[in-house]
Amino acid sequence: xxxxxxxxxAGVSEQTLYNxxxxxxxxxxxxxxxxxxxxxxxxxxxFAIVLETAALNEHELAAYCRQHGLLVEQIAEWKETCxxxxxxxxTQSKALREQLLxxxxxxxxxxxxxxxxEKALAETAxxxxxxxxxNAIWGEAEDD
Numbered sequence: 001x002x003x004x005x006x007x008x009x010a011g012v013s014e015q016t017l018y019n020x021x022x023x024x025x026x027x028x029x030x031x032x033x034x035x036x037x038x039x040x041x042x043x044x045x046x047f048a049i050v051l052e053t054a055a056l057n058e059h060e061l062a063a064y065c066r067q068h069g070l071l072v073e074q075i076a077e078w079k080e081t082c083x084x085x086x087x088x089x090x091t092q093s094k095a096l097r098e099q100l101l102x103x104x105x106x107x108x109x110x111x112x113x114x115x116x117x118e119k120a121l122a123e124t125a126x127x128x129x130x131x132x133x134x135n136a137i138w139g140e141a142e143d144d
Contacts, residue, residue: 028066046078054079 007014
């Protein structure tokens with residue numbers, strides 16, 4: 001629930017809620033950070049945190065999270081993402097290669113069709129020019 005909404009429901013100011021959250025965090029309580037702190041971290045920072053916390057037990061991990069303003073669930077999510085990163089890369093690159101091949105074939109087909117239509121258009125334009133010339137020649141001949 002957003003702090004503003006909670007402040008309206010509880011009938012206290014937003015600043016009071018922020019102060020309470022800060023005090024609880026200082027006491028070591030697990031309190032959600034504002035706007036899911038940690039989501040603004042880069043991929044490299046998240047990976048470094050996963051490496052730092054990999055050998056920690058549950059209690060040490062909780063202490064680490066409190067110290068850095070993170071949630072255990074966030075680190076678990078990042079760890080899962082890191083674990084799945086290489087698995088997805090192989091299948092994604094294969095799918096991308098297949099899609100690229102399909103797109104190249106489609107592109108070649110469209111290019112051939114475009115060339116055919118350009119030739120037909122040029123032929124039609126040439127025939128129209130010849131027809132105009134013939135009409136001009138015959139038209140002049142009829143006037144004589």
